[in-house]
Amino acid sequence: MIRLSLEIGQTQKPEAILFYILAPLSVLAALGMLIVRKAVHSALLLAWVMITLAIFYIALDAAFLGIVQIVVYTGAVMMLFLFILMLVGVDAPDSLTENIKGHRATAIVAALGFGGLLISLIGRATLNHVSVGLAMANEPGNVQGLASLIFTQYVFPFEVISALLITAALGAMVLAHSQKSAGARLSQRALSSVRFRGDSLANAAGLPSSGVFARHNAVDVPALLPDGTPAKNSISGVLTARGDVQDSTQYALGSLPKVDDESGDK
Amino acid sequence: MSDTPVLQYSFLAPILIVLGGAVIGVLLEAFAAAKRRAVLQLTLTLGTLFIAFLSLLRIRNLTSAKAAMGSVMIDGPTILMQGTILLIAFFAVMIIGDVDNFTAQASAVPGSDEEKSALQAGRQQTEIFPLTLFAVAGMLLFPAANDLVTLFVALEVLSLPLYLMAGLSRHRRLFSQEAALKYFLLGAYASAFFLFGAAFLYGFSYSVTLSGIHAAVIGGTANNIFLLIGLTFISLGLLFKVGAVPFHAWTPDVYQGAPTPITGFMAAATKVAAFGAMLRIYYVTFAEANWNWRPILTVIAIATMLVGSIVAITQRDIKRMLAYSSIAHAGFLFTGVIALNKAGLAATLFYLLAYGFATIGAFGVITLVRDSSGEITDLNRWAGLGRRSPKIAALFSFFLFAFAGIPLTSGFIGKFAIFTAAYESGNIGVVVVGVLSSAIAAFFYIRVIVMMYFADDNGDSLTVVIPSPLTSIAIWVSGGVTLVLGVYPTPVLNAINTLATFIR
Numbered sequence: 001m002i003r004l005s006l007e008i009g010q011t012q013k014p015e016a017i018l019f020y021i022l023a024p025l026s027v028l029a030a031l032g033m034l035i036v037r038k039a040v041h042s043a044l045l046l047a048w049v050m051i052t053l054a055i056f057y058i059a060l061d062a063a064f065l066g067i068v069q070i071v072v073y074t075g076a077v078m079m080l081f082l083f084i085l086m087l088v089g090v091d092a093p094d095s096l097t098e099n100i101k102g103h104r105a106t107a108i109v110a111a112l113g114f115g116g117l118l119i120s121l122i123g124r125a126t127l128n129h130v131s132v133g134l135a136m137a138n139e140p141g142n143v144q145g146l147a148s149l150i151f152t153q154y155v156f157p158f159e160v161i162s163a164l165l166i167t168a169a170l171g172a173m174v175l176a177h178s179q180k181s182a183g184a185r186l187s188q189r190a191l192s193s194v195r196f197r198g199d200s201l202a203n204a205a206g207l208p209s210s211g212v213f214a215r216h217n218a219v220d221v222p223a224l225l226p227d228g229t230p231a232k233n234s235i236s237g238v239l240t241a242r243g244d245v246q247d248s249t250q251y252a253l254g255s256l257p258k259v260d261d262e263s264g265d266k
Numbered sequence: 267m268s269d270t271p272v273l274q275y276s277f278l279a280p281i282l283i284v285l286g287g288a289v290i291g292v293l294l295e296a297f298a299a300a301k302r303r304a305v306l307q308l309t310l311t312l313g314t315l316f317i318a319f320l321s322l323l324r325i326r327n328l329t330s331a332k333a334a335m336g337s338v339m340i341d342g343p344t345i346l347m348q349g350t351i352l353l354i355a356f357f358a359v360m361i362i363g364d365v366d367n368f369t370a371q372a373s374a375v376p377g378s379d380e381e382k383s384a385l386q387a388g389r390q391q392t393e394i395f396p397l398t399l400f401a402v403a404g405m406l407l408f409p410a411a412n413d414l415v416t417l418f419v420a421l422e423v424l425s426l427p428l429y430l431m432a433g434l435s436r437h438r439r440l441f442s443q444e445a446a447l448k449y450f451l452l453g454a455y456a457s458a459f460f461l462f463g464a465a466f467l468y469g470f471s472y473s474v475t476l477s478g479i480h481a482a483v484i485g486g487t488a489n490n491i492f493l494l495i496g497l498t499f500i501s502l503g504l505l506f507k508v509g510a511v512p513f514h515a516w517t518p519d520v521y522q523g524a525p526t527p528i529t530g531f532m533a534a535a536t537k538v539a540a541f542g543a544m545l546r547i548y549y550v551t552f553a554e555a556n557w558n559w560r561p562i563l564t565v566i567a568i569a570t571m572l573v574g575s576i577v578a579i580t581q582r583d584i585k586r587m588l589a590y591s592s593i594a595h596a597g598f599l600f601t602g603v604i605a606l607n608k609a610g611l612a613a614t615l616f617y618l619l620a621y622g623f624a625t626i627g628a629f630g631v632i633t634l635v636r637d638s639s640g641e642i643t644d645l646n647r648w649a650g651l652g653r654r655s656p657k658i659a660a661l662f663s664f665f666l667f668a669f670a671g672i673p674l675t676s677g678f679i680g681k682f683a684i685f686t687a688a689y690e691s692g693n694i695g696v697v698v699v700g701v702l703s704s705a706i707a708a709f710f711y712i713r714v715i716v717m718m719y720f721a722d723d724n725g726d727s728l729t730v731v732i733p734s735p736l737t738s739i740a741i742w743v744s745g746g747v748t749l750v751l752g753v754y755p756t757p758v759l760n761a762i763n764t765l766a767t768f769i770r
Binding site: 121122125151170173 | 269270271273278285288289292295333334335336337338371372373374380384389391393396397400403404407415416419420422423426427430433434489491492494495
């Protein structure tokens with residue numbers, strides 16, 4: 001293990017250098033988290049903050065905490081978070097309109113004032129006792145020391161945390177799990193008999209795909225039928241419900257603007 | 267090797283029984299048939315609370331004992347507060363048992379076909395019962411916690427289920443979801459402040475136990491700036507939970523949006539737990555540092571009483587009005603906290619019991635006033651209710667009298683005791699403001715009563731539904747307790763006086 005804190009109670013050179021390089025960066029990243037517009041960028045900056053924290057923990061002799069911070073938070077939680085962001089596709093920037101007039105200005109002034117107050121207070125604070133550091137706690141080994149605390153002194157709060165975890169799982173189930181009523185989903189067999197034994201065989205070979213030939217192939221542009229009307233069933237029902245469907249007649253050949261002369265395919 | 271920890275299960279029994287009941291409830295969700303789930307869950311929840319109360323009675327004389335390696339302190343006030351919480355929760359669950367107030371399926375988008383089909387299928391989110399039990403377990407632990415780690419864990423265990431349940435209303439679901447999100451975000455923020463404060467207190471005293479911090483406070487050699495920052499931030503986390511004035515912004519929205527039975531439970535039981543923890547922290551740990559916190563808390567008490575009472579006057583929604591009234595009551599309770607004497611402690615405990623029952627009853631009545639679209643909380647539409655349903659309107663008026671502190675109700679005795687204690691401690695200013703804001707508050711309570719009885723019947727379609735047997739037991743018992751505590755409070759006051767001594 002790299003011991004960066006050489007002498008307990010004083011910030012030694014290597015640790016000081018590490019701190020003064022990483023601390024401003026992590027503060028900047030934390031501020032950036034609030035300022036950037038895209039959720040994914042925010043998540044990545046959060047991952048950066050977590051990694052710098054882990055480095056600080058390790059530098060402070062709390063090796064286990066540092067590793068857990070990386071493995072659990074940065075590795076597992078943050079990446080799950082990113083996965084979900086990407087799966088759900090939340091990349092819409094937040095609305096920046098102020099609902100309450102002057103809200104933002106007031107908040108910034110208050111935050112600066114509060115920060116200034118805290119900095120001035122902490123700047124004047126000194127530890128009156130000799131810091132003992134983690135040397136004593138780490139004597140049997142960092143993990144062993146932590147384990148003996150968790151399983152003796154703090155065993156009860158540690159056990160009660162399980163209630164928190166159960167609540168979280170139960171809450172996720174309540175908020176996200178939907179019980180589809182029986183029969184809502186058709187089996188493969190039923191689906192295919194609907195397809196082939198229905199009234200018409202028009203869709204037997206599959207639904208038409210979206211897009212207008214050579215002009216636009218996005219999923220929100222309905223295909224055009226031979227008579228020039230848009231084919232409604234070429235678009236996902238979700239898009240129709242959201243009203244996100246484009247008018248595909250603008251891409252129809254008849255309504256196209258005259259092709260420029262330079263293009264040479266006249 | 268370290269020694270095997272000794273937990274002393276008999277002292278922890280009430281908490282462990284409630285947690286056990288909650289876990290069994292989760293298993294019931296998984297294995298019981300959907301049709302019978304609601305009944306089973308309700309029985310299980312009430313049974314658990316009852317058994318927990320019995321086990322609490324068994325340890326009531328074994329006062330002052332540390333359990334769970336010193337994490338939990340079982341002393342007189344702990345027993346009293348845990349008893350109050352269990353009693354309040356028992357009757358609150360009876361009202362929660364009327365699952366008509368809750369959404370059929372929380373995951374369905376409000377107004378969607380899925381929601382309609384879930385309603386038609388008569389589906390219920392019976393998960394609210396285990397969630398309630400988890401919240402109760404957190405509340406039982408909160409006033410008993412003897413170190414900052416346990417205190418924080420208890421705070422989270424009690425809050426998380428409440429955040430969830432606030433979003434499960436059946437009617438006006440978007441509103442309810444907004445309330446839940448608001449409560450969650452602001453609550454998480456307050457928790458972060460609490461943790462920050464705990465870190466500074468550790469820096470101040472090199473200890474996270476309340477007695478260790480107390481030793482550093484009376485030692486007087488440690489750095490006072492750390493004490494100041496730590497004390498401020500810890501208080502901030504707790505003040506948020508009770509809805510004291512600079513941190514009260516969430517209260518009206520959440521009280522209005524949450525399902526009414528949950529609002530009642532939240533208003534009554536969370537206050538007991540949070541004031542319990544606050545009393546312990548200020549009386550046990552920071553009593554000798556009172557020059558640090560007393561002036562600030564006095565200002566907060568005054569501001570809380572005034573803002574709560576004055577803003578409540580302008581409210582047109584009964585739940586919102588009661589939310590502001592609960593802010594005002596938090597202010598009255600603070601006068602007991604800053605009294606910092608035994609009378610103040612006893613009076614606060616009594617007030618919490620009295621206010622808790624009146625709140626459960628009042629919100630229980632609100633669940634009954636409905637029209638075809640659901641609960642009606644618009645005050646104007648309550649006009650003439652007294653003529654259509656005299657009994658329920660009379661009961662509601664009685665609860666409002668208790669809130670206002672009219673004699674012959676528990677509210678009067680509570681206010682009298684708490685202002686006396688504040689007077690004895692020399693905080694005359696607080697007492698004057700308290701009495702003044704009580705008078706202001708009486709105005710809007712009585713306005714509701716006038717509306718119900720003397721305003722013209724506007725021929726509204728709203729009716730008072732016939733309560734389910736459990737709901738009517740709960741509201742009538744609450745009414746009975748409010749009356750008995752107002753007419754003959756001596757036994758309860760005596761019991762509180764004998765038990766109300768904190769042990770370090």
